Amino acid sequence: MTLDPVLSRIDADLPQALDRLLELLRIPSISTDPAYKGDCQTAADWLVSDLQSIGVAAEKRQTPGHPMVVGHVEGDGPHILFYGHYDVQPVDPLNLWDRDPFDPAIEDENGKKVIRGRGSSDDKGQLMTFVEACRAWKEVHGTLPCKITFFFEGEEESGSPSLIPFMKDNAAELKSDIALICDTGLFGDSTPAIVTMLRGLLGEDFTITGPDRDLHSGMYGGIAMNPIRVLTRILADLHDETGAITLPGFYDDVPELPDEVRAQWQSLNFDHASFLGDVGLKAPAGEQDRTPLEMIWSRPTCDVNGIWGGYTGAGFKTVLPSQASAKVSFRLVGQQDPDKIRTAFRSYVESRLPEGFTIEYRADKGSPASQMSIDNPMFDKARLALSDEWPNAAAYVGCGGSIPIAGYFKDILGTDAMLIGFGKDDDQIHSPNEKYDLSSFHHGIRSWARILEALTR
Amino acid sequence: MTLDPVLSRIDADLPQALDRLLELLRIPSISTDPAYKGDCQTAADWLVSDLQSIGVAAEKRQTPGHPMVVGHVEGDGPHILFYGHYDVQPVDPLNLWDRDPFDPAIEDENGKKVIRGRGSSDDKGQLMTFVEACRAWKEVHGTLPCKITFFFEGEEESGSPSLIPFMKDNAAELKSDIALICDTGLFGDSTPAIVTMLRGLLGEDFTITGPDRDLHSGMYGGIAMNPIRVLTRILADLHDETGAITLPGFYDDVPELPDEVRAQWQSLNFDHASFLGDVGLKAPAGEQDRTPLEMIWSRPTCDVNGIWGGYTGAGFKTVLPSQASAKVSFRLVGQQDPDKIRTAFRSYVESRLPEGFTIEYRADKGSPASQMSIDNPMFDKARLALSDEWPNAAAYVGCGGSIPIAGYFKDILGTDAMLIGFGKDDDQIHSPNEKYDLSSFHHGIRSWARILEALTR
Numbered sequence: 001m002t003l004d005p006v007l008s009r010i011d012a013d014l015p016q017a018l019d020r021l022l023e024l025l026r027i028p029s030i031s032t033d034p035a036y037k038g039d040c041q042t043a044a045d046w047l048v049s050d051l052q053s054i055g056v057a058a059e060k061r062q063t064p065g066h067p068m069v070v071g072h073v074e075g076d077g078p079h080i081l082f083y084g085h086y087d088v089q090p091v092d093p094l095n096l097w098d099r100d101p102f103d104p105a106i107e108d109e110n111g112k113k114v115i116r117g118r119g120s121s122d123d124k125g126q127l128m129t130f131v132e133a134c135r136a137w138k139e140v141h142g143t144l145p146c147k148i149t150f151f152f153e154g155e156e157e158s159g160s161p162s163l164i165p166f167m168k169d170n171a172a173e174l175k176s177d178i179a180l181i182c183d184t185g186l187f188g189d190s191t192p193a194i195v196t197m198l199r200g201l202l203g204e205d206f207t208i209t210g211p212d213r214d215l216h217s218g219m220y221g222g223i224a225m226n227p228i229r230v231l232t233r234i235l236a237d238l239h240d241e242t243g244a245i246t247l248p249g250f251y252d253d254v255p256e257l258p259d260e261v262r263a264q265w266q267s268l269n270f271d272h273a274s275f276l277g278d279v280g281l282k283a284p285a286g287e288q289d290r291t292p293l294e295m296i297w298s299r300p301t302c303d304v305n306g307i308w309g310g311y312t313g314a315g316f317k318t319v320l321p322s323q324a325s326a327k328v329s330f331r332l333v334g335q336q337d338p339d340k341i342r343t344a345f346r347s348y349v350e351s352r353l354p355e356g357f358t359i360e361y362r363a364d365k366g367s368p369a370s371q372m373s374i375d376n377p378m379f380d381k382a383r384l385a386l387s388d389e390w391p392n393a394a395a396y397v398g399c400g401g402s403i404p405i406a407g408y409f410k411d412i413l414g415t416d417a418m419l420i421g422f423g424k425d426d427d428q429i430h431s432p433n434e435k436y437d438l439s440s441f442h443h444g445i446r447s448w449a450r451i452l453e454a455l456t457r
Numbered sequence: 458m459t460l461d462p463v464l465s466r467i468d469a470d471l472p473q474a475l476d477r478l479l480e481l482l483r484i485p486s487i488s489t490d491p492a493y494k495g496d497c498q499t500a501a502d503w504l505v506s507d508l509q510s511i512g513v514a515a516e517k518r519q520t521p522g523h524p525m526v527v528g529h530v531e532g533d534g535p536h537i538l539f540y541g542h543y544d545v546q547p548v549d550p551l552n553l554w555d556r557d558p559f560d561p562a563i564e565d566e567n568g569k570k571v572i573r574g575r576g577s578s579d580d581k582g583q584l585m586t587f588v589e590a591c592r593a594w595k596e597v598h599g600t601l602p603c604k605i606t607f608f609f610e611g612e613e614e615s616g617s618p619s620l621i622p623f624m625k626d627n628a629a630e631l632k633s634d635i636a637l638i639c640d641t642g643l644f645g646d647s648t649p650a651i652v653t654m655l656r657g658l659l660g661e662d663f664t665i666t667g668p669d670r671d672l673h674s675g676m677y678g679g680i681a682m683n684p685i686r687v688l689t690r691i692l693a694d695l696h697d698e699t700g701a702i703t704l705p706g707f708y709d710d711v712p713e714l715p716d717e718v719r720a721q722w723q724s725l726n727f728d729h730a731s732f733l734g735d736v737g738l739k740a741p742a743g744e745q746d747r748t749p750l751e752m753i754w755s756r757p758t759c760d761v762n763g764i765w766g767g768y769t770g771a772g773f774k775t776v777l778p779s780q781a782s783a784k785v786s787f788r789l790v791g792q793q794d795p796d797k798i799r800t801a802f803r804s805y806v807e808s809r810l811p812e813g814f815t816i817e818y819r820a821d822k823g824s825p826a827s828q829m830s831i832d833n834p835m836f837d838k839a840r841l842a843l844s845d846e847w848p849n850a851a852a853y854v855g856c857g858g859s860i861p862i863a864g865y866f867k868d869i870l871g872t873d874a875m876l877i878g879f880g881k882d883d884d885q886i887h888s889p890n891e892k893y894d895l896s897s898f899h900h901g902i903r904s905w906a907r908i909l910e911a912l913t914r
Contacts, residue, residue, distance in 0.1 A: 201675075306767035
């Protein structure tokens, strides 16, 4: 009888829970852009006072970058840590938003209610599902069910530069029996999922320079090598005609999928046609001999996230530019080593620079892929608790995104991480018009109450 | 004895001529950017009143774009038309300028004097060399030497959209015995040149769209085709490994250089190593089996003048963008037809778009290459007059740039055009820190006085 009153309380308190989330969404905590530094502090302050309002000893902890928020409540049973991030992605292109990204609202969309605004899904909405579950528990039982540590960062969307040092400096304080991470999604519309496989990430941001000034293509065109021509050749040749990545040794540490995992994934009946069709695409673009779920969950990738050079303004300018730049990122799997891939990428690029060309890197840090240890019995307890809340039984799935912290908990603290989230493929995270379904928020809160009960039963 | 007093007057009046040029250079008449529309009107007004001050019946003639300036003086002998343009290129990247591009000044550079500022060489400084020659002639002789028409446009740097309609509507008024165009340069430091061969220009400005929104590369990376990957492949494959352009039929209408012209060009002893070395480049990038002068004067080219897509701001964003864009231009030679090349380019691009991708063009108009008829005796008169002013004899040369009006005079008015200018390779036209040598300005004015005397003798 510990659970039902908590679930009822959650249902009754939903309007107030939404008001609290909208307050947090109004803070433009874009971590990658220095212009929003103050807003990241404001978001951290908001979380500290909200945690304190439910009896958590919470405080803002400064770092060389944006602050961490850490809070503790004592209790018996297992020590559970919950991680989320309060920073969000940039909002450009702003003209594609139907409303101010930081003036969130509940909207009707195809007959269902959605919470619209930057961060509504990634990750403020998801983060608050756990906080609201704890609030309801506290209000019903007067205490939380066990010893819980809250750990929120503000640099997840910008490579988490302060995270590893902070975890190392505070290892004793952050070590727990399980780390819950809410930054993932459902599988499809109604199948709860626990992510057991995460891709790593390596980013390279660089500029190549040819002529030492912009040139007139009338005077120099034909004889002077154009840096954009050099850059497009380098980037185009990163993939071969089969969609495979051409860097020497790139696939050396990429394991084949175990047959049982492949079988389980096949049983999910992933509809890649509608997955792509929903965003206006027709055919899969990855390695031709791989299934769509392998492409997004267990195969490494290379994408150009940004490219610029020459004249990009109104009208036409026949310039032969001095420089061309790109931001390239790799999704890593298995045992791929970010440093080894970075070295391979740089020697590939430099081997293709014409004599006299130079290159400057603005490196982004890399993180390897990670694999959860589902032999930990807490995984099955959580899986069954999720299955009680949702129409379908919960599944163990992979995730194409990079949530490096999952690996850090294991490597730095020796703590297993369990990734559970309630986002949907159409949440448009990192895109204009990001949203979070009201049902994701509501049933997400209820799911955490069930999981807390299951882990402390 | 008609010439010497004019030359002396030019020498004496040089400081005042410089003051007049600096006044014109202070007007930011950037034609490609709508923000400077009013400044283009101001520049036209300035020229009208300056021409009127030397007795020319000049007026501003509105067009759908920026205005033309047309002025006439009556007289005996041949009817000479002089063309120049008062518009200038954009100034970005502004941070690479050592001074405000529109706060011009006379500076010392390696022991010589230069006029620094946007338009100082291209084309305001060159345009004023002819006006100042006429001013001196008028002041010495009370009249100009013959019937002269002044014809200045304000859209040369943005494709001259109004030029052809205006020339057709005013053909009778603009028809003359010879059209003098001052928008070219010396060969090297001290060899005056008459351009007899000009490359044409075709521009394409386009955007390709894949997914209908920006995607998260973690969720879609590997399965969703990235428009930047598509664009870089399309652009990279425009050149083969020998530097040749791969568009089907691209070279069909490209003539081989006549042996005598090749011989004359070889005799110029072009130093391509220093031509490239001066801008920080080591090796020629064009077709490997062509001489450097062929590459810039008589061979067609393809250059990407601008490229953009995805996230190009500070920090890193793992976005898989919906769109990628580029501005591509072709320099055309011989009988290459801009429309035929445009069609070939578009079918090449579209044949390489993945299923479901779309493309939008913002076309820039094209112009074919042109060839001057040097059998017109005025060419030799001008060549000898130039040879009297400069240390070296004047040469007939090619020009890699596009000055479409040269062809228009022939096609629309039946008038031969003669291209004579005094710019230098290191004038950095279209680039930051554009300059015009004081000696180019001074001897340019004197050169026009000599040519006027020779053509009317």
